[in-house]
Amino acid sequence: MGIFLFLQKNYYQSIFSSKNRVVDMKKSLVCTAVLSAILILTGCGSDNDSANNTSQGSNNNGNNNQNSDLLTEEQKEVILDTAKETSSITLKESLLSGIVDTLVFGTDEAVAGEECSSGNYTKTDTTITFTDCNGLFKAATDLNQYENLTAKSGKVTIKNGEYQYQDLVLINTVTGESKTATGSLKMTGDDNSAVISIENIIVKATEKNGVAFADVNYTLEDYQLNYDKKNSSELALAVSGTLSVVNSAVGDYKIKFETTQPLLIQIDSRNDDEVVTYPYDGTIKIEDLNNKAVTTLTANTDKKTVRYSITVNGKEIENGTQNWADILGYSK
Numbered sequence: 001m002g003i004f005l006f007l008q009k010n011y012y013q014s015i016f017s018s019k020n021r022v023v024d025m026k027k028s029l030v031c032t033a034v035l036s037a038i039l040i041l042t043g044c045g046s047d048n049d050s051a052n053n054t055s056q057g058s059n060n061n062g063n064n065n066q067n068s069d070l071l072t073e074e075q076k077e078v079i080l081d082t083a084k085e086t087s088s089i090t091l092k093e094s095l096l097s098g099i100v101d102t103l104v105f106g107t108d109e110a111v112a113g114e115e116c117s118s119g120n121y122t123k124t125d126t127t128i129t130f131t132d133c134n135g136l137f138k139a140a141t142d143l144n145q146y147e148n149l150t151a152k153s154g155k156v157t158i159k160n161g162e163y164q165y166q167d168l169v170l171i172n173t174v175t176g177e178s179k180t181a182t183g184s185l186k187m188t189g190d191d192n193s194a195v196i197s198i199e200n201i202i203v204k205a206t207e208k209n210g211v212a213f214a215d216v217n218y219t220l221e222d223y224q225l226n227y228d229k230k231n232s233s234e235l236a237l238a239v240s241g242t243l244s245v246v247n248s249a250v251g252d253y254k255i256k257f258e259t260t261q262p263l264l265i266q267i268d269s270r271n272d273d274e275v276v277t278y279p280y281d282g283t284i285k286i287e288d289l290n291n292k293a294v295t296t297l298t299a300n301t302d303k304k305t306v307r308y309s310i311t312v313n314g315k316e317i318e319n320g321t322q323n324w325a326d327i328l329g330y331s332k
Helices: 002-007 073-094 099-111 324-328
Strands: 035-038 118-123 127-142 145-159 162-171 178-189 193-209 212-231 234-248 251-268 281-288 293-299 305-312 315-323
Touching: 073 099, 073 212, 073 234, 073 251, 073 281, 073 293, 073 305, 073 315, 073 324, 099 127, 099 145, 099 162, 099 178, 099 193, 099 212, 118 145, 145 178, 178 212, 212 251, 234 281, 305 324, 315 324
Parallel strands: none
Antiparallel strands: 118 127, 127 145, 145 162, 162 178, 178 193, 193 212, 212 234, 234 251, 251 281, 281 293, 293 305, 305 315
C-alpha cells in the first residue's frame, strides 16, 4: 500500500510537496503491515491444528539441539504454535500488509497533506507531529481491505529518503490494542523497482490475549523488501530480515526469514496497480532460531492456497495446504 504511493512521487523533490502525490487507499497493495510491525497472527498448522499455547514467556524450554525423533508433545506443540505466529507476521511484512507498510502509508498521507478524520498533525520543514490523528494510518484486514488507526502521539522526521519514527503511538480504537514504533526506514527506487530497508525498528505493542491484554515487544532488524514490477500485470516481491519477539502469546522467539524465490502477485495496471490476487508463485523460508525449526511456505498456482512444511533438524514434523487468508489471520 505505502510503497505504491512512494513510487508515484518524485522522491527527491521537496518532501512536503503534495503536487506530485497520488494517494488512493482503496488502490493500495494487500500486503499492512512487520512489524508490525509486524505485525497478527494465525496459522500454519495442519488440518488438525495443535491447541494454542496462550502462556506468556519463553518458548525455548532450554533445548537448542532439538532432535525431531526425541521431541516431547509439549516441545512439538511449541514449535507448531510458533510456526503459526511467525508465518502470519512474516507473510504480512512480505506482502506489504504489515507494520512497515502501515508506517509508510500513514506518513505519506501526511506528507501529501491529507486531513485526519479527527485529530490533527503539524508539520515543519522535516518533521510531522501527530495528535489524535485518525484515518491516515491503516491496518490490513483482508485483501485490499483496511481499518483505521489513530496516531495518538509521536513524530516522524523525513530527510533524504529516510523516515525516522520517534515514539509514534498507533491505537486501534475498536480493539483497544496499540503499537508504539521507534526507529527508521529508508526507501529508494522508481516506479518499476524500489527497495525499503531497515536497520532496526522497535515496536512496543499492547495486544489482546484472550480476554486480557499483554505487552509484547518486537524488534525488526536488517529488513529489506525489493519491489520489482515485471510487467503491467505482474509484481515480484522479495524480502529478508530478522525479527525478535518478547512476551508473545506463544512465548519469546527469534526468527530469520527470506524469500528463496520471489513472491509473484497479479496487479491491475488500469487501476493504479491494485493487487488482484494472492501470490501464485514463490517461496519463503522462516528459521525459528530458538527451536532449530524451519517453516517453508510455497505459493500454489491457484492464487488462493499455499503449501507449508515444518522441519526440525531437517526432518519434517508437519505439512499441508492452507488458504492465504487463514495463514495471514484474515479469516478470524
